[in-house]
Amino acid sequence: MLRYVTLKVGRALFVVWAAFTVTFVLLFVLPANPVDLLFDPAEINSIPAEVRERVAENYGFNKPVILQYLDRLGHALTGDFGNSVQSGRPVVTAITDVLPSTLVLAAAALVLAVLIAFGIALVATATRRPWLRDLVEAWPSGAVSVPVFLSGILMLQIFSFRLGWFPSFGDDGWRSLILPLVTLAVPVAGPIAQLLVRSFRTEFAAGYVTTSWAKGATRSGIIVRDVFRNAALPALTIAGVTFGNLIAGSVITETVFARKGIGRMTQTAINTLDVPLVAGIVVLVAATFALINLIVDLICPVLDPRLRAALTAGAPA
Amino acid sequence: MTTSTDQLLTVGALAVDYRTGRQWTPAVRGVSLTVRAGEFVSLVGESGSGKTTLIQGALGLLPDAARITGGSIAYADVDVTGWNDRKMALVRGNYVGFVPQDPNTSLNPVKRIGTQVLEAVRFNRPRNDATAYREAALESLRTAGLTDAERVFHQYPHELSGGMKQRALIAIALAGQPRIIVADEPTSALDVTVQKRILDHLAGLRERLGIGILLVTHDLGVALERSDRILVMQSGEIVEEGPVAQVLAGATSDYTRRLLDAAPSRHAGRLQPRLPVRPAGPAGGPVLRADGLTRTYRLHGGRQLRALDDAGLIVRPGTTHAIVGESGAGKSTLAGILAGFHxxxxxxxxxxxHEITALGRKQLRDVRRDLQFVFQNPFTSLDPRFTVRRLIEEPLKAFGLPTGDRVGELLRAVALDEAFADRRPGQLSGGQRQRVAIARALALNPRIIVLDEAVSALDVSVQAQILQLLVDLQAERGLSYVFVTHDLGVVRLVADDVTVMKDGRVVETGPVGTVFREPAHDYTRQLLAAVPGAGLTPAGQV
Structure with a gap:
């Protein structure tokens, strides 16, 4: 058991480290001169050489690459990713300012997506009407095929401009959260729902379901007591992976709805070539992703006794 | 004598259709049966006979693609025909208990056994407190023959053996204190010694609790040995019905007589080839000899499993050497090593x-021409996209040999029409597929064929045909077989020598006649005693 946890934690740490290193290579080593990136491209020729040198020294660009790397890694370990070039504020502060807003959006979207997916799977499994099942099962593939910017704009048109139920932008209060939330959750719910519908159907035809029928259980009882837990296991893994998509999806959603957040900050940081900020965001996203998947990996054995048995068997008796 | 309330289950002229595409095909055509209190009734039939559909219909568990088109189902005096799920839930578990086919998939893997039995108790004995429920569940486990009920109560399905899982399922079936138990092939997935214990127990329950038992099985031996009455089903109809003695003495239908003849356990000696035996070649040394084989598998978490422990055998030219044993005995590992796969x-x-264990990859390939393999499952061992012609040609092409008319010749050798050459496996029955697999193994004119449970997945009448074919081919071509099987009846039919294995070790080896008549080892005696129908005398007519 301990070995399993160590292994999974180690993997999570590796992912974060790898993200940091790849980002470092891409942003600081590969371009011709990292100093150039720090200035506005339009003004780059008008900057005197001594200023450039001073900047290079400030940032440590004149040192060997490996020293730069170790220096940055050391600082990153203590939570210091340097200062944003644009605002001059520490990267960590800049990120923590907008992080809650994105996390609330992404987490709420994940919850909503999982709820939608389970709703679809439950209706499709529980219904005795073939037409209803077909209708509900057709929904996920539809949801996947509508891009976020399109559904976002449609929702703005209908619920904000036409009906005026929700504000069209900003991030004050729960009302402003609804539209971005739904926009973000719907395409993510699609694949989870597809997977769930399939695994609910497979599990509903499993042998132990027949046993439950024979015990005298009712249809709803079987779905809740027997099918649900067995069918939910694969969805848990996919939900963890999906969380990464949500952060990526937030770039578009936050832009469309003009919300502040990591997504919008990423977009600005890339546009303005704010290298330290981009590096910080990449590492942060990787860390979030690794953490969520670590949690999923650790929850799975709790839900599945077979997995648990395989793990405890590995521990020294 | 029998009043109507004595009849626990009465099925009257039941007809069930299956939807295939846009049509409805009848699967059960007007079948009637009754089970009375304290009676053990067996429903016998091969795959596709409609026996499972019939009992699914009786329990109201038909899949969506099936519909009842006529007839009636009554439990005691209550006609339940056309009842919906909600009403049937009151009958199921409460009045009729069901023991499913495969214990390995029929328990919920993420719930403790105790919880699963408790549910069955709760559904059927309303208004009680938790301790009483728990006590009833434990009692049910004990009744099902799990003496260590307290421990099993807290275990998960994967922690139990197949036999214990089936007992847990019997406990679930008993939990609602039903008047009748319907068991669908309850022992087909279990080893023969476990099967004997489970069936003994079911028969004991009938006497102790006075319940009725309806056993569905493909194994006529099991049915004859255990039942009071037998119903034989073919193509959705009952073709034979009567007390065991009557069926044994004079089966009225041809089909029953064929089944009786085909049951391996009812044959006294080896099958005789239908062709003149080819004069035996020079009686040289053994064609295949294995000595001191060990194989250890590393399991998850560093534990080790000794699949083979100092095992060996000798195959004489032109004979069949059977390897028997229960699951986990190491039979398949041994067969894989003999064939050079592992x-x-x-x-x-x-x-x-040739010492094949010392050969390199290339040399091993040449030895393969002499050493072919037939797999257990004809439904997965043939590529579904290949035609029969391509399947049989493949070994020839692999060795760059001319194909010529070999395919037609080989098809004739396994008694298939040449028209089959252009079909694909999906268009063939199980027996036809296994014939194709044998034809493929014969393509290179091997001297030895290793057959791993080659007839186990087949119905008994098809099995008899394939065994006869193997015996004929052996006589005609002087082939040597290594025949891996769990079925001692089959051993008696085809084998000259037999090796009995248990836990990776060879327990006993020798000529079939000697080993079966005077088994030297306890385990061999146990296996022989567990063969269903072993004690029955063959019918007068043959």
């Missing part, structure tokens, strides 16, 4: 003069 950790295998 390497042993220690030990040697000689095929004629």
């Amino acid at each position: 390497r042993p950790d220690t030990g040697t295998v000689h095929a004629g003069d």
Whole structure:
């Protein structure tokens, strides 16, 4: 058991480290001169050489690459990713300012997506009407095929401009959260729902379901007591992976709805070539992703006794 | 004598249709049966006979693609025909208990056994407190023969053996204190000694609790040995019905007589070839010899499993050497090593003069021409996209040999029409597929064929045909077989020598006649005693 946890934690740490290193290579080593990136491209020729040198020294660009790397890694370990070039504020502060807003959006979207997916799977499994099942099962593939910017704009048109139920932008209060939330959750719910519908159907035809029928259980009882837990296991893994998509999806959603957040900050940081900020965001996203998947990996054995048995068997008796 | 309330289950002229595409095909055509209190009734039939559909219909568990088109179902005096799920839930578990086919998939893997039995108790004995429920569940487990009920109560399905899982399922079936138990092939997935214990127990329950038992099985031996009455089903109809003695003495339908003849356990000696035996060649040394084979598998978490422990055998030219044993005995591991698929950790295998365990990849390939393999499951061992012609040609092409008319010749050898050459496996029955697999194994004119449970997945009448074919081919071509099986009846039919295995070790080896008549080892005696129908005398007519 301990070995399993160590292994999974180690993997999570590796992912974060790898993200940091790849980002470092891409942003600081590969371009011709990292100093150039720090200035506005339009003004780059008008900057005197001594200023450039001073900047290079400030940032440590004149040192060997490996020293730069170790220096940055050391600082990153203590939570210091340097200062944003644009605002001059520490990267960590800049990120923590907008992080809650994105996390609330992404987490709420994940919850909503999982709820939608389970709703679809439950209706499709529980219904005795073939037409209803077909209708509900057709929904996920539809949801996947509508891009976020399109559904976002449609929702703005209908619920904000036409009906005026929700504000069209900003991030004050729960009302402003609804539209971005739904926009973000719907395409993510699609694949989870597809997977769930399939695994609910497979599990509903499993042998132990027949046993439950024979015990005298009712249809709803079987779905809740027997099918649900067995069918939910694969969805848990996919939900963890999906969380990464949500952060990526937030770039578009936050832009469309003009919300502040990591997504919008990423977009600005890339546009303005704010290298330290981009590096910080990449590492942060990787860390979030690794953490969520670590949690999923650790929850799975709790839900599945077979997995648990395989793990405890590995521990020294 | 029998009043109507004595009849626990009465099925009257039940007809069930299956939807295939846009049509409805009848699966059960007007079948009637009754089970009375304290009676053990067996429903016998091969795959596709409609026996499972019939009992699914009786329990109201038909899949969506099936519909009842006529007839009636009554439990005691209550006609339940056309009841919906909600009403049937009151009958199921409460009045009729069901023991499913495969214990390995029929328990919920993420719930403790106790919870699953408790549910069955709760559904059927309303208004009680938790301790009483728990006590009833434990009692049910004990009644099902799980003496250590307290421990099993807290275990998960994967922690139990197949036999214990089936007992847990019997406990679930008993939990609602039903008047009748319907068991659908409850022992087909279990080893023969476990099967005997489970069936003994079911029969004991009938006497102790006075319940009725309806057993569905493909194994006529099991049915004859255990039942009061037998119903034989074919193509959705009952073709034979009567007390065991009557069926044994004079079966009225041809089909029953064929089944009786085909049951391996009812044959006294080896099958005789229908062709003149080819004069035996020079009686040289053994064609295949294995010595001191060991194979250890590393399991998850560093534990080790000794699949083979100093195992060996000798195959004489032109004979059949059977390897028997229960699951986990190491039979398939041994067969894989004999055929050169796997390497042993220690030990040697000689095929004629070659030591195949010492050969490199290339040389092994040449030896393969002499050493072919037929797999257990004809439904997965043939590529579904290949035609029969391509399947049979494949070994010839692999060795760059001319195909010529070999395909037609080989098809004739396995008694298939040449028209089959252009079909694909999906268009063939199980027996036809296994014939194609045998034709493929014969393509290179091998001297030895290793058959791993080659007839186990087939119905008994098809099995009899394939066994006859193997015996004929052996006589005609002087082939040597290594025949891996769990079925001792089959051993008696085809084998000259037999090796009995248990836990990776060879327990006993020798000529079939000697080993079966005077088994030297306890385990062999146990296996022989557990063969269903072993004690029955063959019918007068043959």
